[in-house]
Amino acid sequence: MAANDAMMDLLRVLKDKGSITQEEYELLSGAAKADDETNSAGQGEIKAAAATLPRIETRGKLELATPDGEFSWRLGGRIHMDAAFMNNDTGFDASGAKSDPTLTSGTEFRRTRLDLTMTLWRVWQAKIQYDFTGAAAAGFRDVYVRYLFKGAQPGHLTVGNFKEPFSLDELISSNDDTFNEHSIATNTFSLSRQIGLQYSTWGHDLWTGTVGVFGEDPVASANHPGAGNDAEGYSVVGRLTLSPFHTADRVAHLGLAGSWRTPDQGDSGITFGPRPEINQADILVTTGAIPGIEGYTRLGLELAGVYGPVHGQAEYYNVDVNRGDELALGAAGMFEDLNFDGYYLQGGWIITGESRPYKFESGTFENPKPRSIVGNGGWGAWEAVARYSHVDLQDDDLGICMLATAANTCGEQTNLSGGVNWYPTPNFKFTAQYVQVLDIDGGRYDGAEPGIFQLHTQANW
Amino acid sequence: MAANDAMMDLLRVLKDKGSITQEEYELLSGAAKADDETNSAGQGEIKAAAATLPRIETRGKLELATPDGEFSWRLGGRIHMDAAFMNNDTGFDASGAKSDPTLTSGTEFRRTRLDLTMTLWRVWQAKIQYDFTGAAAAGFRDVYVRYLFKGAQPGHLTVGNFKEPFSLDELISSNDDTFNEHSIATNTFSLSRQIGLQYSTWGHDLWTGTVGVFGEDPVASANHPGAGNDAEGYSVVGRLTLSPFHTADRVAHLGLAGSWRTPDQGDSGITFGPRPEINQADILVTTGAIPGIEGYTRLGLELAGVYGPVHGQAEYYNVDVNRGDELALGAAGMFEDLNFDGYYLQGGWIITGESRPYKFESGTFENPKPRSIVGNGGWGAWEAVARYSHVDLQDDDLGICMLATAANTCGEQTNLSGGVNWYPTPNFKFTAQYVQVLDIDGGRYDGAEPGIFQLHTQANW
Amino acid sequence: MAANDAMMDLLRVLKDKGSITQEEYELLSGAAKADDETNSAGQGEIKAAAATLPRIETRGKLELATPDGEFSWRLGGRIHMDAAFMNNDTGFDASGAKSDPTLTSGTEFRRTRLDLTMTLWRVWQAKIQYDFTGAAAAGFRDVYVRYLFKGAQPGHLTVGNFKEPFSLDELISSNDDTFNEHSIATNTFSLSRQIGLQYSTWGHDLWTGTVGVFGEDPVASANHPGAGNDAEGYSVVGRLTLSPFHTADRVAHLGLAGSWRTPDQGDSGITFGPRPEINQADILVTTGAIPGIEGYTRLGLELAGVYGPVHGQAEYYNVDVNRGDELALGAAGMFEDLNFDGYYLQGGWIITGESRPYKFESGTFENPKPRSIVGNGGWGAWEAVARYSHVDLQDDDLGICMLATAANTCGEQTNLSGGVNWYPTPNFKFTAQYVQVLDIDGGRYDGAEPGIFQLHTQANW
Known part of the structure; x- marks a missing residue:
């Protein structure tokens, strides 16, 4: 030429x-x-x-890659800040051994993370992510090495610290949660990140399957060396999702997850008890540390969908606790098995018309991408959200539970929440949400109905 | 064509x-x-x-940006290392309840930070900065989200953790301080970073105004959840600066700042007491934890200027402590209000002829930029510096102060310091500075006159 | 034209x-x-x-530099994860005061680091490296400022926190170690990183020489201010290496290092005792904290070589402990001087034919670079390794040592280890290694012969 x-x-x-x-x-x-x-x-x-110049992305995210994409480097992170204002509802019946919740208003950094995610030599990945609000082992988030299967059956094999495949609410990135915090049901029954090995695959643009073996989280695991415990606790966890359709504005999602876990025999007991949907608030219902657990089985059911600007999400969790009979408790002579459950239903309406995006391969959702940008003549995306959640930590066989002592406050809790989310650009999010405890039935705070208002400021990149 | x-x-x-x-x-x-x-x-x-290639700066700083500057990413950081050699002046009168200062020579990392500062979508900014010499909440430095007003009245609105607008000495970046450490007066009366919300604006190339509401620093704030304190302490803080001229080698700067603060009612007391201008040295005068504080008002006056290679800076601080009368102290029957103050005067002469740069919009100063670079045939910039500082933590109404017990050592302290700063390149700084305590009047170390020599090594990028 | x-x-x-x-x-x-x-x-x-476009490397490492190389920025890091399976050998004689080792199987993050290494203004360098498995001072790794001598006699002057020039095994990067952990001999006698000042030079493509003055590591150093200790401990350390030839597949290396150290007089005692070549395992032989040490002298001898795919490495260490006579111990009347030593021999055979690379200027080795890449049709590099190691912490003059109490368990230990290393790409490494304790002679675990199997997963970039 x-x-x-x-x-x-x-x-x-x-x-x-x-x-x-x-x-x-x-x-x-x-x-x-x-x-x-x-x-x-x-x-x-x-x-x-x-x-030969690298492909460099600086608009909204920072990523450097080779032109063929065989190597890529992304420096990500997030800042989540909260201010909470508590209404303690101190007027309820405080007679007997019961006490008022003393929720403290204030500010906090909820998450301050940096992460580096790398693709290396085409089929290998590594991620290191640290949250500075923790320290040492408490600060570990996603830290893993991954092998990508690029053949006929796509998938990946991951080893490191990451979220177990249990609970849609938990698996959605904290950047993309509809509410500032997980429902009380999710917070009670999901274990989030642990050190583990996992295989994930998907097919027919229809289904995903994930199975993994997990040990303990890095804090618990770091306490092992020299501590003389017998063994590290471990789980087998699996999740199947089904999405018959998932276009830009129509999604149907079903999920089923199960887990069987043997705790570290050196632990003094396992506790089930959630934060009341605001991180800065005290736990209001909890089983306390349950002794004598030999293992427990968790089950999770997921249902979610998107219809234009409207989206909905619901989950049911159940845990079946198997306790050994080798230790006696009072007159009962042996430990009884226990069963707890919980659920939530939530929905959102994106007033400005965007749809909540779905990620098929992980079976999760993301924040809506605002069509108009604040700073470019637009108003961002606005979303109205609501949630009803319930958790039942009452089991007659727990025995010690109805005593409602300070140390052991099991019971049932029901919350109703609502709020407004604002996404001025894809990198920023501001929310104002209110959590009303509808009822606490049993336990230390029986009858209390505190309310919590929270302002959330978020940058993620 | x-x-x-x-x-x-x-x-x-x-x-x-x-x-x-x-x-x-x-x-x-x-x-x-x-x-x-x-x-x-x-x-x-x-x-x-x-x-469409990003604009990439690698000479002295690392910044990637879109060509239009609407998005930018800067990976910054600093390493500050110190070695201190103490002269304890153990020869003074150590009779009675008084004791010798036992300052310990040694090395330390003073600051080791990484930070990522982002401009996103033109009018939004976010910064995450962590100091690894702290851990968890103690390591937080600047972590904030900012909106830039680009219209007729320029300014910005910031939410997060950052320095309150009080004290020129404090607001100057630690990279750009004339002395290794703030004066004893600054160290006593400024609160540095807290979680807050602030609006800043400026105009006519003449004035700047900043006002903010601040809670507590992340360490204090992180102690709240579940701790049962009544409330988080908070301040209102404002600062006005005036700079009638600020050319490359002539600057005049005046500043006035005020703050009213209500401490956390759960705190056992507020302490005013500075490190003696070397971080590794013990505190020599302090009020101890003052009980019964309902609030306190701070005032700061700033005066600074540049005339060719010569620069000067002076500040006066005053705090008025308001104590409640609901608690009795000994025979006195109630707490008295208290007043403390302090000031410093400092100056520098850049022997190699550079001028100290001024940043009008923040009303602060920066390190001189060396004209000749070490490694490129030059000798860098050399600067001789001196400072006189005084703090008065003696108030007859404090009552317990003249007892000079170990627990409570209020008094007056006067320091004279001098040193040499070397800037071989814009990214490195080495200093040798000597702090002589001229007098300690009152308190535990009454009459002591220790001296401290410090070598400081700095890289910042 | x-x-x-x-x-x-x-x-x-x-x-x-x-x-x-x-x-x-x-x-x-x-x-x-x-x-x-x-x-x-x-x-x-x-x-x-x-x-003027920067030179950007994204293949296997992330580095941005000016075209002339006068400025460069490299964002590096590593993830090292371990799973250990312990065989406690509880069948040995546990009578008397002796006890069984209770090694705990489990997983841990061994290293999770990010680092930024910068060349600035041609002859200056700075590095900041932090390990998130530590926290605050415990997380500091390489943090330093360096000046490069580019003249007739090349070299560099470094100030900060970095490895003292003692022990080949220690100086090799943890990314490049043949075994997951250092030999028990290395772990006993090398001090790794401390805050110091060091000059290093080399010449004739034959020799290197390094000498430095070191204080304490950042954890020990951070405990100083206000703690009232008399002084910070310090060492003088030097190392000479000789490499008569070092081609791509033929290397001979000899090294000699010496150190004289005065410990912090405020310390209650110095302990010599190694982890048994797996970080998660308990220490099996140790001198306990030795009181009254005035100073100690260390000597190290290094011998290493490469012959095609085969490489070998051996070191001998000796420490001579000088104890003062100002404190009496029982009837003996004064402390006796002590002497301990240890050594290891190790070798590897890279089955796939690559050679272990040598870095002449630092006198250290690196991982083999696989010729064929997993993900690009290859199988990576495979290596079989073996090590014999011995440490003698028995000195009759230690007096309290033969008592074999829980608090003081000195003795001799001999280990034999073997394993397989797999390098699928230059950025990933997987190992399976077994450590067999051949003998423990003396001390608390006298006669025990536990074995430990470890799987190691590594990403480094």
């Missing part, structure tokens, strides 16, 4: 007409060819250099 | 002269146009690609 | 032949020159822009 064809043509014409001699023609066409090579070389050099 | 006009002209001439036919002319000029398009397309393609 | 010489030549020919007039010639050649300038300017502009 020489760029001086005209000169070559002209020389030929002039030679044919005898305007220049054959000798002159040869000299001149030689010079013309040299010109062309000089030109092409200059451009080619630049094009070659440009082709 | 075709780049083969000569060919077009020549063809026209040859056609006009009859050297080539009209038909040949049309063919040849068509080929010439095609050549030109090929050429232009090649160059245009490359230019278009170049225009 | 004009790129339209042909046009100029043609015009000259046509003018000489009279096909165009002198006037036409001048006009046309003017136009041709203008064309050339337009063309050159376009290309020159692009070339100039390209020349």
Whole structure:
């Protein structure tokens, strides 16, 4: 594709007409060819250099990659800040051994993370993510090494610290949660991140399957060396999801997850008890540390969908606690098995018309992407949200539970929450949400109905 | 702007002269146009690609940005290391309840920070900065989300953890301090970073105004949840600066700041007491924890200037402590209000002739930029500095203060300091500074006059 | 180098032949020159822009630099994860005061680091590296400022926190260790990183020399301020290496290192005692805290080599402990001086044929670079390794040592280890290694022979 064809043509014409001699023609066409090579070389050099330039993304995220994508580096992070204002409802019956909740208003950093996610040599990945609001083992979040299967059956094998495949609410990134905090049901029954090994795969644009073996979280695990415990606790966890359709504005999602866990025999007991949907608030119902647990089985059911700007999500959790009979408790002579459960229903309406996006391969949802940007003449995306949640930590066989002592406050809790979320750009989110405890039935705070208002400020990149 | 006009002209001439036919002319000029398009397309393609390339700065700082600057990412940080050599002056009168200061020579990391500062979607900013010499909440430094007002009245609104707008000495970045440590007066009366909400604006190339509401710092704030305290302490803080001129080598700066603060009622007391201008040294005068504080009002006055290579800076601070009368103290029957104050004067002469730069919008100063670089044939910038500082923590109404017990050592302290700063490049700084305690009047170390020599090594990027 | 010489030549020919007039010639050649300038300017502009583009490396590491290399920024890091399975060998004689080792199987994050290494202004460097498995001072790794001597005698001067120049096994990066953990001998006698000042140089492609003064590590150093200790401990350390040849597949390395150290007089005692070559396992032999140490002298001898795919490495360490006579111990009346030593021999065979690379300037080794990449049709590099190690912490003059109490368990330990290392790409490493304690002679675990199996997963970039 020489760029001086005209000169070559002209020389030929002039030679044919005898305007220049054959000798002159040869000299001149030689010079013309040299010109062309000089030109092409200059451009080619630049094009070659440009082709090897990394692909650099700076709009909304920071990612450097090779042009073929075989290597990529993304420096991500998030800042989540909260201010909570508590209404303690101190007017309820505080006679007997019961006490008022003393929820403290105030501010806190909820999450301050940096992470580096790398694709290396095409089929390998590694991620290191640290949350500075923790320290040492408490600060570990996703830290893993992953192998990508790129063949006929796509999938990945992951080893490290990451979320177990249990609970849609838990698996959705904290950047993308509809509510500031998980429901009391999720918070009670999901274990979030642990050190483990997991295989995940998917197919037919319809189903995903994930199965993993997990030990303990890094804090619990770091307490082992030299501590003389018998063994590290471990789980087998699996999750299946089904999504018959998932377009930009229509999604149906079903999920089923199960887990069987043997706790560390050195632990003094396992506790089930949630924060009341605001991190800064005290736990209001809890089983206390249950002794003698040999293992427990968890079950989770997920149902979620998107219909234009409206989205809904519901889950049911059940845990079946198996306790050994080798230890006696009072007159009862042995430990009884226990069963707890909980559920939530939540929904949102994106007033500005965007839809909540679905990620098929992980079976999770993301924040709506605002169509109009604040700072570019727009108003961002606005969303109204509501949630009803319930957890039942009452089991007659727990025995010690109805005593409602300070140390052991099991019972039932029901919450109703509502709020407004504002997404001025894809990187920022502000929410104002109110959690009303509808009822606490049993336990230390029996009958209390505190309310909590929370402002949440978020940057994620 | 075709780049083969000569060919077009020549063809026209040859056609006009009859050297080539009209038909040949049309063919040849068509080929010439095609050549030109090929050429232009090649160059245009490359230019278009170049225009979308991010703007990447690697000389002295690491910043990636979109060409229009609407998005930018800067990975910054600092390493500050100190070695201190203490002269304890153990020869003073140590009779009675008084004791010798036991300052310990040694090395330490003073600051080791990484930070990521982002501009996103033109008018939004976020910054996350962590100091690894702390841990968890103690490591938080600037972590905030900011909205930039780009209209007729420029300014910004910030929410997160950052420095309250009080004290020029405090607001100058620790990278740019003339002395290794703040004066004893600054260290006593400024609160540095807290979680807060702040609006800042400026105008007429003359004035800046900043006002904010602040809660507690992240360490104090993180102690709240579940701790049962009544409330988080909070302040209202404002600062006005005036700079009638600020050229490259002439600056005048005046500042006035005020703050009213209500402490957390759960706190057992508030302490005013500075490190003696070296971080590794013990506190020599302090009020101890003052009980019964209902609130306190701080006032700060700033005066600073640059005249060629000479710069000067002075501040006066006053705090008025309001104590309630609901608690009795000994025979006195109630708490008295208290008043403390302090000031410093400091100056520097940049021997190599550079001037100390001023940042008008924040009303602060920066390190001189060396004209000649070590490593590029130069010697860097050299600066001689001196400071006189005084703090008065003696108030007869404090009552318990003259007892000079170990637990409560209020008094007055006066320091004289001097040193040499070397800036071999804009990214490195080395200092050798000596702090002489001229006098301690009252308190546990009454009459002691220790001296401290410190070597400081700094990299910042 | 004009790129339209042909046009100029043609015009000259046509003018000489009279096909165009002198006037036409001048006009046309003017136009041709203008064309050339337009063309050159376009290309020159692009070339100039390209020349100022940073040099960005994204294949296997992330580094941004100026084209001349005078500034560079590298964001590195590593994830090391371990799972250990312990065989406690509880069958040995546990009578008397002796006890069984209770090694606990489990998982842990061994290292999770991020680091930023910078070259600034050609001859300056800085590095900040933090390990998130620690916290605050415990997380500091390499944090330093360095000046590069680029003249006739190359070298560098470093101040900060980094490894003292003692022990080849210690100086090799933890990414590049042949075994998951250092030998028991190395772990006993090397001090790794401390705050210090060091000069290093090399010459004739034959020798390197390094000498430094070191204080304490950041954890010990951070405990100083206000703690009332007398002084910070300090060492003088030096190392000489000799490598008569070091090609891609043939290396000979000899090293000699010495150190004299005065401990912090405020310390209650110095302990020599290694982890048994797995970090999660308890210490099996240790001197306990030795009181009355005035100083100690360490000596290290290094011998290593590479012959094609085979490599070997051996070291001998000796410490001579000088104890004061100012404190009496029982009937003995004064402390006796002590002497301990240890050594290891290890070797590896890279089955897939690669050689272990040598870094002459630091006198250390690196991981083999796999010739075939997993993910690109290859199988990576595979290596079989073995090690024999011994440490003798028995000294009759320690007096209290033969008592074999829980608090003091000195003795001798001998280990034999073997394993397989897999390097699927240059950024990932997986190992399976077994450590068999051949013998513990003396101390609390006298006669025990536990074994430990460990799986190690590593990403480094």
